[in-house]
Each structure stands twice: as structure tokens, then as C-alpha cells.
Amino acid sequence: MELLGIVICGGAALACALLVILSKNTVHSALWMVGNCLALGVLFLFLNSQFLAILQVIVYAGAIMMFIIYAIMMLNLRVAAETDFRKSLFTGRFVVLFLFIICLLALGLGLSPTALKGGMGKIAMAQFGEVNLIANYIFVQGIAAFELVSVLLTAAVVGAVFLARKD
Amino acid sequence: MKFDLVWLIPIFPLVGVLINGLLGRRIVEKNKSLVHWIACGAVGLSFLVTLLLFVKLLGLPAEERLYDFTWFSWISSGVFHVSVGYLIDPLSMFMCMFVTGVGFLIHVYSIGYMGHDESYSRFFTYLNLFMFSMITLVLADNFLLMFLGWEGVGLCSYLLISFWFTDLANAVAGKKAFVTNRVGDFFFAIGLLVMLTHLGAHGMWSLKFTDVFSHAQLLPPHLVTIVCLLFFLGCTAKSAQIPLYIWLPDAMAGPTPVSALIHAATMVTAGVYFVSRCNVLFTMSPFAMQVVAVVGALTAFFAATIALTQNDIKKVLAYSTVSQLGYMFLGLGVGAYAAGLFHVLTHSFFKALLFLCSGCVIHAMSGEQDMRNMGGLRKKMPVTFITMLIGTFAIAGIPGFSGFFSKDEILWQAYSSPQGSHLLWFIGVLAAVMTAFYMFRLIFMTFFNECRASEEVQHHIHEAPKSMTIPLMVLSVLSIFGGYLGVPEALGGANRVERFLEPVFGLGKDKLLQAAGGNPLIHRVVAETAEHPSFAPEYKLMVFTTCIVLAGIFASYMLYMRKRSVPETIAANNPSFYRLLLNKWYVDELYEKVFINPLRAFSIFLWKGIDVIVIDGLVNSTAAFFMECGEVCKVSESGYVQRYAVSFLVGVFVLIAYFVYVR
Amino acid sequence: MNDYQSVYLALSAILFGVGVLGVISRKDAIVVFLCIEIMLGAVNLAFVAFARANQSAEGLFMVMCIMAVAGAEAAIGLAIFVLLYRKTGTINIDKFNLLKW
Numbered sequence: 001m002e003l004l005g006i007v008i009c010g011g012a013a014l015a016c017a018l019l020v021i022l023s024k025n026t027v028h029s030a031l032w033m034v035g036n037c038l039a040l041g042v043l044f045l046f047l048n049s050q051f052l053a054i055l056q057v058i059v060y061a062g063a064i065m066m067f068i069i070y071a072i073m074m075l076n077l078r079v080a081a082e083t084d085f086r087k088s089l090f091t092g093r094f095v096v097l098f099l100f101i102i103c104l105l106a107l108g109l110g111l112s113p114t115a116l117k118g119g120m121g122k123i124a125m126a127q128f129g130e131v132n133l134i135a136n137y138i139f140v141q142g143i144a145a146f147e148l149v150s151v152l153l154t155a156a157v158v159g160a161v162f163l164a165r166k167d
Numbered sequence: 168m169k170f171d172l173v174w175l176i177p178i179f180p181l182v183g184v185l186i187n188g189l190l191g192r193r194i195v196e197k198n199k200s201l202v203h204w205i206a207c208g209a210v211g212l213s214f215l216v217t218l219l220l221f222v223k224l225l226g227l228p229a230e231e232r233l234y235d236f237t238w239f240s241w242i243s244s245g246v247f248h249v250s251v252g253y254l255i256d257p258l259s260m261f262m263c264m265f266v267t268g269v270g271f272l273i274h275v276y277s278i279g280y281m282g283h284d285e286s287y288s289r290f291f292t293y294l295n296l297f298m299f300s301m302i303t304l305v306l307a308d309n310f311l312l313m314f315l316g317w318e319g320v321g322l323c324s325y326l327l328i329s330f331w332f333t334d335l336a337n338a339v340a341g342k343k344a345f346v347t348n349r350v351g352d353f354f355f356a357i358g359l360l361v362m363l364t365h366l367g368a369h370g371m372w373s374l375k376f377t378d379v380f381s382h383a384q385l386l387p388p389h390l391v392t393i394v395c396l397l398f399f400l401g402c403t404a405k406s407a408q409i410p411l412y413i414w415l416p417d418a419m420a421g422p423t424p425v426s427a428l429i430h431a432a433t434m435v436t437a438g439v440y441f442v443s444r445c446n447v448l449f450t451m452s453p454f455a456m457q458v459v460a461v462v463g464a465l466t467a468f469f470a471a472t473i474a475l476t477q478n479d480i481k482k483v484l485a486y487s488t489v490s491q492l493g494y495m496f497l498g499l500g501v502g503a504y505a506a507g508l509f510h511v512l513t514h515s516f517f518k519a520l521l522f523l524c525s526g527c528v529i530h531a532m533s534g535e536q537d538m539r540n541m542g543g544l545r546k547k548m549p550v551t552f553i554t555m556l557i558g559t560f561a562i563a564g565i566p567g568f569s570g571f572f573s574k575d576e577i578l579w580q581a582y583s584s585p586q587g588s589h590l591l592w593f594i595g596v597l598a599a600v601m602t603a604f605y606m607f608r609l610i611f612m613t614f615f616n617e618c619r620a621s622e623e624v625q626h627h628i629h630e631a632p633k634s635m636t637i638p639l640m641v642l643s644v645l646s647i648f649g650g651y652l653g654v655p656e657a658l659g660g661a662n663r664v665e666r667f668l669e670p671v672f673g674l675g676k677d678k679l680l681q682a683a684g685g686n687p688l689i690h691r692v693v694a695e696t697a698e699h700p701s702f703a704p705e706y707k708l709m710v711f712t713t714c715i716v717l718a719g720i721f722a723s724y725m726l727y728m729r730k731r732s733v734p735e736t737i738a739a740n741n742p743s744f745y746r747l748l749l750n751k752w753y754v755d756e757l758y759e760k761v762f763i764n765p766l767r768a769f770s771i772f773l774w775k776g777i778d779v780i781v782i783d784g785l786v787n788s789t790a791a792f793f794m795e796c797g798e799v800c801k802v803s804e805s806g807y808v809q810r811y812a813v814s815f816l817v818g819v820f821v822l823i824a825y826f827v828y829v830r
Numbered sequence: 831m832n833d834y835q836s837v838y839l840a841l842s843a844i845l846f847g848v849g850v851l852g853v854i855s856r857k858d859a860i861v862v863f864l865c866i867e868i869m870l871g872a873v874n875l876a877f878v879a880f881a882r883a884n885q886s887a888e889g890l891f892m893v894m895c896i897m898a899v900a901g902a903e904a905a906i907g908l909a910i911f912v913l914l915y916r917k918t919g920t921i922n923i924d925k926f927n928l929l930k931w
Contacts, residue, residue, distance in 0.1 A: 002834060003834060003837070006834055006837055006838070006841070010837070010841040013841070013845060013871075014841070014844060014845060014848065017845055017848040017849065017852075017868050018848055020852065020861070020864055020865065020868060021848065021851060021852035021855075021856060021861065021865060023861075026858055026860050026861060029858075029860070029861050029864055030860070030864060033864045033867060033868070036868060036871065037871065040871050040874070040875060043838075043841075043875060044875075044878055047838070047878045047879060047882050048882055049878050049881075049882070049890060051890075052874075052878060052890055052893055052894070055894065055897060056874075056897075059897050059901065060867075060871070060897065060900070063901065064867070064900060064901055064904050067904050067905070067908065068860065068863070068864070068904065068908065071860065071908040071911060071912065072860060074912060075860075075911065075912065075915050075921060128881075128882060128885055129882075129890070133887055134887055134890050134891065134894075136887075137887035137888070137890070137891055138891055138894070142891050145891075145895060149895055149898045149899075152898065152899070152902050153898055153901065153902055155902075156901070156902035156903075156905045156906050157905060159905070159906050159909065160905040160906055160908070160909040161909075163906070163909035163910060163912075163913050164909040164912045164913060804929075804930050805927065805930055806926075806927030806928060806929045806930030807923075807924060807927050808923050808926070809853070809854050809855070809862075809923065812853055812854050813854050816850060816854070
């Protein structure tokens with residue numbers, strides 16, 4: 001059951017991603033990106049992370065993508081000026097070679113799932129992904145990082161306003 | 168013992184330097200007189216402190232007149248320690264007395280002489296700096312501090328010779344003095360290091376005079392000779408002896424008070440002081456003593472011959488200084504240290520006086536220095552005339568004036584001392600005759616006969632202001648009576664100078680006897696100077712010298728007062744000889760050919776051959792190599808973000824591969 | 831429970847590769863930016879997969895941080911694009927090659 005879900009949603013995510021980079025129209029690319037985010041969100045559900053799935057949909061598919069669409073509208077771009085980008089995609093094929101190397105690496109690592117060990121206390125499987133556990137982690141161990149992230153976001157807002165203002 | 172005040176002596180001029188040097192320009196704007204009040208006051212205070220200590224020293228019994236005041240530690244490196252300390256003994260106080268005394272008078276004189284100069288405060292800053300260095304030189308209790316003062320006076324000499332540096336000739340003269348002194352100092356430093364390393368090999372890592380001299384017997388005799396000769400070479404540069412005297416006549420480019428203070432009265436006697444200070448070492452090396460005596464006598468003679476034909480009033484005095492310094496070294500070289508130093512004292516009085524008088528003359532003549540354009544100044548400048556006449560009497564050795572006693576003592580010692588010889592005495596007498604001749608020539612050409620200056624210059628001739636004439640009077644009194652400090656026993660005097668300085672030189676002889684072992688010559692020296700010969704030969708020599716000096720004066724009178732065409736006839740009849748003297752024996756030209764030109768050629772080779780081709784070539788080819796590398800590598804810097812991203816990715820993959828498969 | 835771990839990771843790697851391909855070959859700055867987002871999403875997936883395998887909340891926290899960074903990046907990046915567009919009238923990144931020799 002899970003495998004079926006993974007295959008469907010993973011296939012969808014992959015297809016959306018490919019369409020993002022293959023679309024001529026920037027707006028289309030952005031819309032396919034939304035699809036990619038949604039597919040990932042479903043995959044998060046399969047991974048028992050309901051909270052992150054919701055965040056993925058709200059923050060990514062909702063907020064950030066809307067942001068990008070707005071930007072596209074402001075820039076008044078409909079069809080990208082580039083016509084030969086398929087050719088450059090073709091020339092980028094050696095990257096695909098590396099891609100396979102990465103895949104092999106990932107599969108190699110995947111055989112021992114604890115290769116990347118977490119240091120903090122284990123969570124019972126049944127509770128994994130529940131909001132209260134994540135919240136506990138954020139506001140106990142991760143409080144410093146959390147506050148830094150808030151500073152980063154504030155700085156980003158200030159920077160964006162400063163850069164984009166008319167002068 | 169309360170000699171701890173001694174550090175005040177050098178400090179006062181140093182404070183003067185700091186005030187005038189840092190704030191001088193502003194002080195001049197506000198109140199010009201404050202500058203010379205500070206400068207003269209500083210030196211005056213030094214003189215007073217010196218006087219105080221001198222009186223205290225006199226109050227002690229002769230054998231206790233030695234005090235070493237250590238002020239603070241200067242260098243402390245392993246076993247090697249040097250401190251800043253001052254040695255108070257008869258010799259250092261003797262030097263310090265006249266250095267500060269004459270220095271003070273010349274400071275006062277400078278107020279009038281430099282009154283209209285733009286760089287008023289700079290002049291007094293340099294003068295005070297000179298006083299500081301000179302006092303350090305004579306009071307230092309170790310070789311290194313003395314060397315500091317030695318270099319300091321050299322620096323001040325350079326600064327003051329090229330004081331009016333906008334004139335190229337002055338700058339060149341200063342440079343010449345500086346470079347010549349460097350040559351001497353180089354050998355001096357080598358001597359110092361040779362001595363230190365050999366003493367250090369015996370565990371004697373000290374440069375204190377007292378330590379070195381009390382351990383002098385540790386040095387093997389040949390080494391003492393080498394060290395002494397190296398030291399003496401340093402002294403020939405500082406005290407303008409053959410072969411390094413060439414800078415002193417050119418040094419007259421500086422202001423006249425400087426010539427008086429530095430290049431006649433004080434700095435150039437540093438070499439005499441140093442040889443006297445190292446009398447222990449020099450006495451241990453008879454050969455070095457002979458070299459000193461011969462060089463001194465030759466310089467006295469040689470410089471006097473040049474002075475005969477010079478027409479520049481200051482050049483005459485400069486060569487006369489060289490000649491008189493030769494006398495001093497002659498005295499030292501024959502073992503008569505006290506006589507040499509006595510001449511230093513009297514010479515500082517009368518030569519400072521003569522220079523200051525010549526300064527008044529030049530001042531009055533609106534900067535004219537050529538005696539052929541002077542004459543008849545006697546009536547217009549009576550004070551200058553009389554004082555200069557007194558100075559001339561003193562330097563010529565007229566009986567009763569100070570120069571007579573000191574010069575006679577030297578000549579007598581050159582004749583009678585076991586290290587002396589009749590030949591040295593004869594050369595000295597010849598130089599004395601010539602001295603009398605050229606000094607009176609100077610007097611006759613400057614003050615007598617009709618005035619040969621232009622109308623406008625004549626109009627400006629005036630007697631010097633009070634600040635200039637008062638030092639002249641003081642110095643002329645000293646020039647007369649200074650000699651009575653050391654009236655020889657032959658004339659019923661007590662020879663106080665010699666008695667006073669005896670502890671310093673007696674120490675040398677005592678140590679020498681201990682150290683000498685089987686050296687018969689040294690035993691002979693010590694033995695013979697101890698016993699007293701009869702006075703009869705001394706009287707004979709005295710009368711003889713006086714007569715021949717008077718003859719020299721008479722000749723001068725005849726040639727320059729009566730038959731004034733004769734000198735030109737003589738010059739015309741002996742053109743080559745006259746030109747030889749006029750051009751100073753072509754020594755400058757000889758040095759130019761032998762030392763300077765090869766050195767210049769070598770330097771040009773180093774510049775064009777080594778520096779331009781090899782060193783610049785290395786540097787430039789290194790740069791060119793990396794420029795070529797850059798040309799090749801710049802292709803990778805395309806400016807396209809995506810190419811950078813690719814290279815970044817490749818790097819990331821390589822790193823991942825490394826960590827997964829290799830580690 | 832680790833049955834599908836390697837499938838998730840393979841999917842993550844492939845998505846990441848697609849993102850890289852887009853980043854290095856598309857010239858439209860907006861699309862490049864979207865491809866960066868794809869890469870971040872792929873990384874997020876890997877993080878969550880490992881978090882579940884290790885039963886640790888750290889991975890989840892990391893994902894949240896990455897989302898925040900992505901948001902900040904979007905804000906700044908898009909502001910820069912707007913600025914560039916105003917100055918030059920294009921957002922083709924091949925036109926911005928001033929940082930060269």
C-alpha cells in the first residue's frame with residue numbers, strides 16, 4: 001500500500017519537476033512547481049510527518065509560490081526569451097551522469113538507514129511526527145536555532161523592502 | 168660623595184632640545200628671545216652643575232677622585248650588560264668644564280650672530296643636541312655610551328655644517344663630513360668589537376672603562392696594537408688627522424659659531440679625549456703610540472703648509488685647527504697625555520676666540536670671507552681687533568699667553584720623552600713657525616692697510632653687538648690666563664693641570680707595570696718619566712722656539728705690511744709649489760681618484776649590473792610568470808553564474824566521493 | 831519499518847538531480863530559482879526519511895529551518911530580480927556576466 005503511494009506520488013513529484021525545467025512559459029513552470037510541492041507534501045504524510053506535510057502545503061505551495069507568481073507578474077514576463085534551452089539542457093547531460101553517482105551513493109547509504117544517526121532521544125514510532133514532540137524539540141533543544149531563524153526572516157524582510165523600493 | 172647630580176649635566180641640554188625642537192617654531196612666533204633663553208639657560212645650568220661637581224672633586228684627596236654613577240640599565244643581554252652611567256674623574260670633569268663653559272659662551276655669541284636667521288630655533292636645537300651628545304661623550308663610563316655620544320656629535324656636526332642646506336655646496340660639505348666620519352667610526356666600531364670579543368673570551372663581558380682597563384693585561388700585545396690602531400683611525404676622522412682630515416676645512420660651510428664650537432673647540436678634541444681615556448691601552452702598545460706621534464706631527468706640519476696660502480679667513484683657521492690638533496696628538500703620542508690635554512684646553516679658548524672674531528668680521532663684511540677683499544678693519548672694529556690679536560698671540564705661542572705654555576710643554580715632551588725624538592720636535596717647531604706666520608698674515612690682511620672691500624660693504628662695517636663681543640672678551644681673558652693653570656715647573660709653576668690629571672694617567676702606569684712582565688721598553692718608559700731631568704735643556708728649547716716664532720712673525724710683517732708685492736713674486740716664481748699648497752697638496756683629488764672613483768664605478772656596476780639586471784630581473788620575471796598564469800587561468804572566470812555552479816557541483820561530488828569511498 | 835527507505839532516498843536524489851539540471855541549464859532567473867526550490871524539496875524529503883528511520887525529531891526540525899531559509903531566499907532573491915529587471919529590462923542570467931576578467 002505504502003509502496004504504491006510512494007510510486008504514484010514520487011512519480012508525480014518527478015514529473016512536475018521535469019515539467020518545471022522543460023516549460024517554456026515561466027508561469028507554467030511556477031504552476032508545475034506547485035504540483036511538485038503538493039506531491040512532496042503527500043510523501044511527507046506517508047513518512048508519518050503530518051505536521052510537516054501541512055507546513056509544506058501552506059508555506060511552500062501556498063506562500064512561497066504565491067510570492068513567486070507575484071514577482072512574475074510584476075516583471076511582466078510571459079514567454080521566456082530563451083528559445084534554445086532544450087539544447088543547453090542537452091549539454092547539461094553530464095550532470096545526469098553525476099546524478100546516477102549520487103543515486104548509487106544514496107542507495108548505498110540506504111542499506112544502512114542508521115548511517116546518519118540522530119543524537120537526541122528516540123521517539124516511539126507511534127508518536128513520530130506528532131506536533132507536540134516537534135514543538136518540544138524546537139523550544140527545548142532547538143531554541144537558539146529557532147530564534148536565529150526568526151532573526152534571519154526579519155533580516156530578509158528588511159532586505160527585500162530595501163532592495164525593491166523605488167528610488 | 169654626592170656626585171649623583173651628574174645626570175643633570177646632560178639632561179638640561181636634552182630638555183632644551185625637546186622644548187626648542189618640538190615647540191620652537193611657535194615660540195619664535197610668540198617671543199623670539201625665549202628660544203635663546205631656553206637654549207643658553209640649559210647649557211648655563213649644565214655649566215653650573217659641572218662647576219659644582221668640579222669644586223667638589225677638587226675638595227677630595229687625589230686618590231679618591233673617582234666616582235662611577237650608574238643611572239639606569241641600557242642593554243642587558245645574557246652575560247653582556249651595559250648601563251647608562253657617568254664616570255667622574257679628573258679627566259672627564261676637565262673635559263666637561265671647558266665643553267660646557269666654552270659651549271655656553273658660544274651659545275651666547277650665537278644670539279647675536281644668528282639673530283636674523285629664519286631657522287633660529289632649529290639652530291639652537293641642534294646646538295643643544297650637540298651639547299648633550301658631547302657631554303655624554305666625555306662623561307660616559309663605558310665605551311658604548313661614549314660611542315653613542317661620539318656618533319651624536321657626528322650627527323650634529325653634519326646637521327650644522329649643512330645648516331643652510333638650500334645651498335648645494337653646504338649640503339655637500341655636510342655629506343663629506345658625515346661620510347668621512349663614518350669611515351672612521353667603522354674602524355672604531357671594529358676595534359670595539361675586537362676588544363670586547365677577546366675580553367669576553369676571558370669572561371670579561373663589560374665595556375666599562377674601569378673594567379676594561381683593569382683587565383687590559385688579558386689582551387695579547389699584538390691585539391692591543393691592533394685595537395689601538397683601529398681606535399686611532401676612528402680618532403683621525405673625528406679629530407681631523409691624516410688621513411681623514413679632509414672634511415674639516417669643508418666643514419667651515421656651517422655658521423661660524425658652529426665652526427667655533429664644534430669644529431675647533433670641542434668636538435674635534437673628542438679624539439684627543441678618547442686616546443687619553445684609553446691611555447692604558449695605548450701605553451701598552453709602543454708601536455701605536457709611535458703611530459699617533461708621527462701622524463700628529465705630520466698633520467701639524469702638513470696642515471700648516473696649506474694654511475700658508477689659503478685666502479678664506481675661515482679656511483685658514485680650519486687648517487690651523489687641524490694643525491693644532493696634530494700638536495695634541497703629538498703630545499699624546501710621546502706619552503705626555505697631560506700636555507696634550509692642556510693644549511686641548513688652551514686651544515679651545517683661543518681657537519673659539521679666533522673663530523668668533525672671524526665670525527664678527529664676516530658678519531661686518533656682509534658675509535665676505537675672502538681676506539683679499541678685507542683690510543683696515545682695525546679702526547672700525549676695535550674690540551674684535553684686540554681680542555683677535557690676543558687669540559693670535561696665544562696660538563702663535565708668544566710668551567705669557569696660554570698657547571705658549573701648552574705648546575711649549577708638548578714640544579719639550581716631544582724632545583725629551585723616551586718615546587719622542589728630535590725629528591718630531593723639529594717638525595713641531597717648523598709647524599709652530601708657520602703657525603705664527605700664517606696667523607699674523609691673517610691679522611695683517613684683515614685688520615691693517617687700506618680696506619679693499621666695495622663701497623657698499625664698507626658702508627655696513629660695524630662693531631658686533633654686545634651679545635657677541637662679551638663672549639669675545641671672556642674668551643680673550645681665558646686665552647691669556649688659561650695658560651697659567653699649567654705653568655711648567657721649569658718656569659717655577661706647579662703645572663696644576665698635570666697634577667690634577669695625574670690620577671687618570673698614573674693608573675695606567677701602575678697597571679702597566681703589573682702587566683708589562685718582561686717588556687723592557689715599557690719599564691724604561693715608566694722609569695724615565697718618573698725621574699726628573701734638569702731644567703737647562705728645557706730653557707734652551709723654550710728660548711729657541713720663541714725666537715724662531717718671533718722670526719716667523721717678523722717675516723709675516725715684512726711680507727704683508729712692508730713689501731706687499733713680495734708674496735706674489737714668490738708665488739709667481741714657484742708656480743708649481745704655490746699651486747700645490749693652494750690646492751691643499753691635491754689630497755682631495757687623490758682621494759677622489761683612489762677611493763671615490765673606484766667606489767663610484769663599483770656602485771654603478773652594482774646598480775646597473777646587479778640591481779637592474781639581476782634583482783629587478785628576478786622580480787620582474789616573477790611578476791611576468793604570474794601574469795602569464797593569470798592569462799591562462801582567466802578563461803575560467805567567465806562571469807556566467809551557471810558555469811560557476813557547475814564547478815561548484817563538481818567539487819561537491821568529488822568531496823562526497825572522497826568521504827564515502829576513501830574514508 | 832525501513833522497507834522503503836532506499837526508495838525515498840533514490841527519489842530524493844533524482845529530484846535533486848533534476849533541480850541541478852535546471853539550475854545549470856535554464857537561463858531564466860525565475861526558473862533557476864524554482865529549480866533551487868526543487869533541490870531544497872528533495873533535501874527535505876531525504877531529511878524526513880532519515881528522521882523516521884532514526885526516529886528522531888532533529889530531521890523534522892531541520893526541514894522547518896530549511897523552509898524558513900527558502901522563504902528568506904525567496905524574499906531576497908525576488909527583490910534582487912525585480913531590481914535587476916528595473917535596471918536592465920531583462921532577467922536572463924547570461925546577461926549578467928560583469929564579474930569577469
